[in-house]
Structure formats: C-alpha cells, structure tokens
Amino acid sequence: MAHWAEHGIVRVTRMQGKVVVITGGTSGIGEVAAERLAGMGARIVLVARDRTRGEAALSRLRSRNKSLAHFIHHGDLSRISEMKRLAAEIAAAEPRIDVLINNAGAMFGSRQVTPDNLELTFAVNHMAYFALTLGLSERLFTSSPARVVNTASAAHRGNKLDFDDLQSTRGYSGFKVYGRSKLCNILFTRELSRRWSGKGVTANCLHPGFVATRFGDGSGGFLSLGTRVAKTFAISPEKGAETIVYLASSPEVANVSGGYFYQCRPATPTAEARDDATAQRLWLESAKLAGIEE
Numbered sequence: 001m002a003h004w005a006e007h008g009i010v011r012v013t014r015m016q017g018k019v020v021v022i023t024g025g026t027s028g029i030g031e032v033a034a035e036r037l038a039g040m041g042a043r044i045v046l047v048a049r050d051r052t053r054g055e056a057a058l059s060r061l062r063s064r065n066k067s068l069a070h071f072i073h074h075g076d077l078s079r080i081s082e083m084k085r086l087a088a089e090i091a092a093a094e095p096r097i098d099v100l101i102n103n104a105g106a107m108f109g110s111r112q113v114t115p116d117n118l119e120l121t122f123a124v125n126h127m128a129y130f131a132l133t134l135g136l137s138e139r140l141f142t143s144s145p146a147r148v149v150n151t152a153s154a155a156h157r158g159n160k161l162d163f164d165d166l167q168s169t170r171g172y173s174g175f176k177v178y179g180r181s182k183l184c185n186i187l188f189t190r191e192l193s194r195r196w197s198g199k200g201v202t203a204n205c206l207h208p209g210f211v212a213t214r215f216g217d218g219s220g221g222f223l224s225l226g227t228r229v230a231k232t233f234a235i236s237p238e239k240g241a242e243t244i245v246y247l248a249s250s251p252e253v254a255n256v257s258g259g260y261f262y263q264c265r266p267a268t269p270t271a272e273a274r275d276d277a278t279a280q281r282l283w284l285e286s287a288k289l290a291g292i293e294e
C-alpha cells in the first residue's frame with residue numbers, strides 16, 4: 001500500500017490483481033520498487049540476467065507475500081535476440097501486463113561492443129527498453145489501461161545525439177555515453193507516448209535522483225572510483241525508488257503520458273530531450289537496428 005498526500009488528503013493506492021514486469025529488479029532502485037509494488041498487492045515478473053541474484057530477489061519477494069505468484073525470466077538485456085526472446089516468453093506467459101518498468105541500466109568506463117555490433121551502454125540502456133516494450137506492445141494494449149515507466153536520468157543534461165555515430169566509435173567517454181543513453185530514454189518515452197496515444201497505454205520516464213546503489217561499481221577505472229566517492233552524498237535506494245512506484249501506481253498519473261518526472265512531480269528535461277524530430281528519428285533508427293517492423 002502506498003500513501004500519496006494531495007490537498008491534505010491521504011490517498012491509498014492498491015495494486016491488487018495488477019501484473020508488473022520490471023527489469024533491473026535484482027538491485028538498487030528496481031529492487032526496492034519491486035518490493036514496494038509487491039507490498040501494495042502487485043504480482044511481480046522480474047527480468048534478470050544473473051540466475052543467483054535473480055533467484056535471491058525472487059525469494060525475497062515470495063517470502064514477503066506467499067499468496068502472490070511472483071515470477072522470473074532470465075536473460076541478458078545487452079543482446080537483441082535476448083530482448084526479443086524475453087519479450088516473446090513474457091507475452092506467452094502473461095495474459096495481462098498492467099505495468100512495464102524498464103529500469104535495468106549500467107555505465108562502462110571503456111567502450112565495449114556487443115555481438116550485435118552495438119556499443120554496450122546504448123544496447124542495455126536504450127535498445128533493451130525499445131525492444132522489450134515493442135515486444136510486449138500487444139499485451140499492454142489488451143491490458144489497457146496500462147503503463148510503461150522508463151528510468152532515465154538527469155545525466156541526459158548537456159548531451160545531444162549524433163546520428164552519424166550512435167555507437168560512439170569516436171572519443172569514447174563513459175559518462176558522456178551514459179548521458180546520451182539516458183537522453184534516448186526520454187526521447188523514446190516521448191515518441192512512445194505519441195505513437196501509442198489512444199491505445200490506453202501511458203508512457204512516462206523519471207530521474208530517480210543520485211542514489212547510492214551498486215550503480216557504477218562495475219564500470220571500471222576512474223568511473224568506479226568517482227561514483228564510489230560521490231555516493232557518500234547520495235540518497236537511499238528507498239528514496240530513489242519513490243518516483244518509479246508513483247508512476248507505476250498512482251491514480252494521479254493514470255492519464256498522464258509523455259512526461260519526465262523527478263521527486264514524483266513533472267520536471268522539464270533539456271531542449272534536446274524535447275525535440276520531436278530527434279525522438280522520431282531515434283525510433284526509426286532503433287527499429288532498424290532491432291530488426292523490428294513498424
């Protein structure tokens with residue numbers, strides 16, 4: 001159960017009977033969001049790459065409420081074939097999906113390329129959001145009203161997309177490339193909301209704040225050191241998860257779509273993140289890269 005204070009009235013939100021699919025629910029803000037939503041009565045479907053961490057997260061969820069048949073699908077979201085396989089597997093297993101939370105993300109100190117020839121940050125942080133959402137589109141439409149929640153970041157600020165170098169082959173900087181992937185999250189949310197208007201499925205994204213999670217620990221080199229030091233000033237995962245839970249469950253945003261939120265309130269991303277032509281072009285390029293027909 002969650003309480004949202006509005007005009008002095010405390011609203012109680014329940015999620016009984018709702019199914020929430022979440023990526024990155026094995027750690028950090030995704031793990032807290034999954035536990036909170038489960039506490040409100042939602043059945044959680046985790047998507048996890050690491051079997052041990054995934055099973056541990058699933059057992060924690062199951063131990064809190066034995067009557068909800070929480071479930072897990074395993075797969076590495078850096079591979080396009082895996083994004084598609086996971087979407088097909090989840091769609092086959094779940095007759096309805098009320099909320100899809102795309103939250104798994106990472107940052108890498110050095111440039112790495114996936115077997116699909118994609119730069120790794122772009123693949124995990126953007127392409128997985130894109131391919132999983134499109135792969136689950138029919139389920140979301142038939143479950144209407146449904147919601148898509150994308151974890152973005154204020155790290156999008158100061159960045160611009162270069163369509164001649166989406167895979168960051170030139171002058172790689174881990175933090176810049178991460179920032180661009182988070183810009184993609186906002187642009188994707190914007191275009192998704194536009195394309196799906198009238199389908200009964202909303203799409204919103206958020207900045208969770210600077211949160212002390214495992215984020216950055218595996219980035220390598222200076223990035224890991226830098227994030228470790230910076231985390232002494234960070235907020236808790238419990239606080240960081242609040243806007244995800246809000247967007248996934250609050251009646252206040254039931255009919256809001258295309259927004260970027262921070263601290264459970266609408267916020268304004270940069271002009272680059274509000275550019276409809278860029279959002280459309282990113283969609284077309286992503287569909288081509290994923291081999292998804294429109």
Ligand SMILES: NC(=O)c1ccc[n+]([C@@H]2O[C@H](COP(=O)([O-])OP(=O)(O)OC[C@H]3O[C@@H](n4cnc5c(N)ncnc54)[C@H](OP(=O)(O)O)[C@@H]3O)[C@@H](O)[C@H]2O)c1
Nearest residue numbers: 024026027028029049077078104105153210211213214215
């Ligand atoms: N922490 C912050 O200050 C901050 C600020 C703004 C935005 N964000 C965003 O918040 C989201 C969650 O990050 P967090 O801070 O909670 O970090 P975290 O503790 O490192 O959690 C990241 C999650 O993503 C999963 N993941 C990473 N790569 C994956 C892959 N290839 N396939 C499947 N799952 C994968 C991780 O799985 P494992 O458990 O297997 O590692 C983990 O569950 C990210 O999108 C991040 O960009 C974080």
